[in-house]
Amino acid sequence: MSTTSEVATSVPTLADKHSGIPQYLLEKAVNAKKAIREGSTDKVGEKKPARSVAIPQGVDEDTFFKAIDELRGTLGAQHVELNDKPLEDGWYMEHPNTHDAMTIIDQEEFVSSAVVYPGSTEDVQKVVVWANKHLVPISPISMGRNLGYGGAGPRVRGAVVIDLGRRMHAILDISPEDYTCLVEPGVSYYALYEELQKRGLGDHMWIDVPDLGGGSVMGNALDRGVGYSPYGDHWAAHSGLEVVMPTGEVVRTGMGALEGSNTWACFPYGFGPYIDGMFSQSNFGIVTKMGMTLMPNPGGYESFMYTFPREEDLPQIIDIIRPLRISNILENVAQLRHVVQALAVRGQPRTHWYGGSGPIPDAVVHEAAAALPAGDYTWAYFGMAYGPAAARQHKLGIVDAAFRRVPGARRVDAADLPADDYFWSRDRVARGTPDLHELRWCNWRPNGSHVAFSPVSPIRGADAAALLELARRRHTEFGGIDLFPAFCVGLREMHLIVEIVFDRRDAGRRRDAMRCLRAMVDDAAALGYGEYRTHLALMDQVAGTYAWGGGALGRLHETIKDAVDPNGILAPGRCGVWPRRYRGKGWEMRGGGDQGADHEETSQGKGVDGAGKAA
Structure with a gap:
């Protein structure tokens, strides 16, 4: 070791x-x-078997390698790498850009043939023109840290990954007067935070950060990720894009479309149709620049934590949260987490607490939790109040009176919590300081990986109870998976985030996780709840649940895709949007039959050729 x-x-x-x-x-x-x-069963330095390049279907092998040589001549040989080495999963800070590091299906399914590194928008244009010429599928990533949702993996096997982050990571502007910034794809939350400190602006303005700070500011916003300050809706905080279209043309949106614009990052709409939304969770263009708003220092902050003793308290807690959140008494994205996560987030394996099979018993969880600094509970609420002391105390008094209507509710004294307690990670994140704490719960299983079930519902106690029951029933059915529920409450909506932690080296556990996910997606849709974000393997199924009008929305997406990407080269299949030459040829992964049951899922398709016919 x-x-x-x-x-x-x-x-x-x-x-x-x-x-x-x-x-x-x-x-x-x-x-x-x-x-x-x-916690890994892989041996450090162990020699792995050689592997060949995953040639994209519909492209002749000799033609592909000649095309790669051509691209090397265009971008420089050092900026084009074939993916012909053993696949290494790494970890969060040393993640691969060639495949999904936390794969829930066969590792070779969502894998690239090559990775290219453009250094400018003009380079991205060159790659797009090249892809159209040779009909090679391309798959852009900002930094490839979308772990749990597919990471850097392309939806179509053998696509060429465009790693935008390695050479395009400039912070192009920070305006302390307007509280805005303009960034390229490779700017992480860590990097933006450090740049604010370097410029002496860290006490003047904050960034809003997700649970982990290593991801791309741009990439997270484009995938509609969230953070935990009042600026937590990252897509809502963006303003103006620069986009390379699938034909190679470059467009700018919003105020960025004005020559010499001095308000790019200040006002998102510009003039005329607002089209930014078509580039979020889509495959309609490659974003190379994005404006973002930053948060003024609110003049003070105070984190707080309440615990509630019983599982059946959930509906009452949610119904208390709703009016407080809508009125902004609760100012940031509310975090209501189950006690089992208090054990898992300590980073110790499940066997430290329980060696048996099946879900970890409630009695074991509560006995172990009783010895933790915050004591035993079932639900924990993490929040933060912002502003001067008098304003904070007024809001905290309202919150305290409301939460204490739940019998047994108590506010945890932060002074009693050690410096390494999870509470302080939530404190840092809510005040815009990027952290590296959240993924400790992946150590729950050997070779720990995670994948999320993420339905959206109204902020109602009955909805919370229905979703929790749905998840618990399916977790029990498919191999007794431990249930990690967390409710994240926005201004009008609530996300239930259920992380399934599994051993990616165990095909049986992968299958159980996939079967559980597919069942929960369908169960939730039947009750009127849709996913806001999902893993590559579930995108077709989730897209299919948005089926009002006989799938009118999906048909509109296909119409747009065929118009802006006539050759179907850009990220085919991402978010369930397939171009004409792939459509209906076996690439979709919707579950059912053998998929996710007794066999690994695949979507190798029946092949494609330049005419869009089955090869």
Whole structure:
């Protein structure tokens, strides 16, 4: 086993790499990597079998390699890499850009043939023109850290991944007067935070960060990810895009479309039809620049945590949260988490708490939780109040009176919590300081990976109870999967985020996780709840649940796709949108039959050719 010092030397920092860790989190990153290695059944340095390049279907092998040589001549040989080496999954800070590091199906399914590294918007144009010429599918990533949703993997096997982040990671502008920034795809939350500190602006303005800070600011917004300050809706905080269209043309949206614009990041709409939405969770263009709004320092903050003793308290808690959240007394995205996550987020394997099979018993969970700093409970609410002390105390008084209507509710005294407690990670994230704490719960299983069930509902206690029951029933049915529920409450909607943690080296556990997910997606849709985001393997199924009008929305997406991408080269199949030359040829993965049951899922299709006919 590697020593801590050996591990430390291989953790990249921001000084070394655009995707690196900031210095203030280096020790935490070293410890996280060490724990992941200890929970892995892979042997460090073990020789893996050689593998061949995954040639995209419909492209002759000789033609493909000649096309790659042509692209090397265009971009420079050092900026084009064939994916012909053994696949290494790495971990959060050293993730692959060739495949899905947390695969829930066969590792070779969502895998690239090559990776290219453009250095400018003009380079991206060149790659797109090249792809159209040779009819090679391409799949852009910002940084490839969309872990749990498919990572850097392309939806179509053998697509060429365009890694925008390695060479396009400039912070093009920060305006302390307007509280805005303009960024390229490779700017992480870590990097933007550090740049604000470097410029002496860290006390003046904040960024809003998701649970982990290593992802792309742009990429997270485009996938409609969230953070935990009042600016937590990242797509709503964007303003203006620069986009390379699938034909190679470049467009700018919003105020960015004005020559010499001085308000690109200030006003999102510009003039005329507002089309930015077509580039979010889509395959209609490659975004190379994005404006974002930043949050003024509110003049103070105070984190707080309430616990509630019983599972059946859930509906009452949610109904209390709703008016407080809508009126902004609860100012940031509400986090209501189950006690089992209090154990898992400590980063120890499940066997530390329980060695049996089936779901970990409630009695074991509560006995273990009683020994933790916050004590035993079933639900924990993490929140933050912002503003001067008098304003905070007024809001906190309202919150306290409301939550104490739940029998047994108590506010945890933060002074009693040690510095490494999860509470302080939530505190940092809610005040715009990127962290590296959240994925500790992946250590729950050997070779720990995760995939999310993420339905959206109204903020109602009855809806919360229905979704929790649905998830619990299916988790029990498919191999007794441990249930990790968290309710994240926005201004008018609530997301139930259920993370399934599984051993990616165990085909049986992967199958169980997939079967459970597919069943929950269909169950939720039958009750009127739709997913807001999903893994590559479930995109066709989830897209299919939005079926009003006989699938009118899907047909509109296809019409747009065929108009803007006539050759169908850009990220075919992403978010369930297939271009004409792939459509109906066996590429879709909707579940049912053998898919996700007794066999690994595949979507190799029946092939495509330049005419869009089955090959």
